[in-house]
Amino acid sequence: MTNIQTIYVKVRHWLFWYGVYGLFSKSRNDEITLYSDENQANFLGYFEITTVASLVNLLKYDMDIIGDDKEYCDEIESFIHGDEDIHYSYIYPRGIEDVDDQVPHSAPLNIDGYKPVYIYMWSRLSQSWDLDEIRKSVKIIARDFLDLNADHIEFIDVPSYEETKLSYERDFKPYINE
Template sequence: MKTVFVHVRHWLFWYGVYGFCDKSCSDEITLYTDEKKINFLGYFDLLTQPCLINLLNNELDKIEDKEFCSEIEEFINGNLDVGYSYIYPKDEEDISHQVTHSVPMNNNGHKPTYIYVWSKLSKVWDTSSIEKIVKIIANDFFLLNIEKVQFLEIPTYEETKVSYQRDYEPYIQK
């Protein structure tokens, strides 16, 4: 049995899972082959279609980010349920931050430094939707047929509530 271990980088995901706020539609994850986080596979930024629509309508500059906006629009209007967008090295320093796994290279023969995963499979992220996308990512980038996805460092309800009340709730406009 092949297992991939997932670390979700931000508390906002867990706030939504435990019902303190709406579930998130954008999360960052890191994948490992072991529970101790020694054998790193890769990291990914997960965005659902509603998140992408929000980016287009409210956050991106359609002139400055023209190419990225165009990619998003093509995905939204296309037939794929999962798509990828890559950030490639912009300078010599970035070259040392290329991903190590299997990915498309750019015209300069460089691998990306960061990967966005776009999904129409769910409107928000929860544990089951992340399990589903991790299996797809594992197959697409690592040629792994994953049977089990295990989350690392799952905070308890109480830990999440304390974090939410301390770090998030005070900044919510009511």
């Protein structure tokens, strides 16, 4: 395993920052992008991290997102009721047009010899995401897929409280039932 000083993390969703700043409940599902440099020139990987609570909610309320993918639902149910702390779920190329989108790092191959185009990390280690919980998950992902042992995890493109509150008030709060 290679030692690396720092992995830089960019969190995609505003909901994460709403939770960090206490404007809304902490998120349970986020997309993260990892870089080896603060300038985001050296891409390491892209992952979705999801808690058990989010998976339960997905099965209970958001079946329209999953559709009729019984195998995927069974995989979620198996994780929810199993004893694994971490589980990875993969989306593989669905056709030749997706082959160029395979992840650039280490990942399991499917029966056609392709790496996934998308990786989900399902975690029982946290009930929701905050800065520390994402740091812990990134260290696990770095070990499992990048063969890296990171000393530090730093967040990049972190919005200020003022920016986050403005986004919350403008883009989110009007659409929630209180």
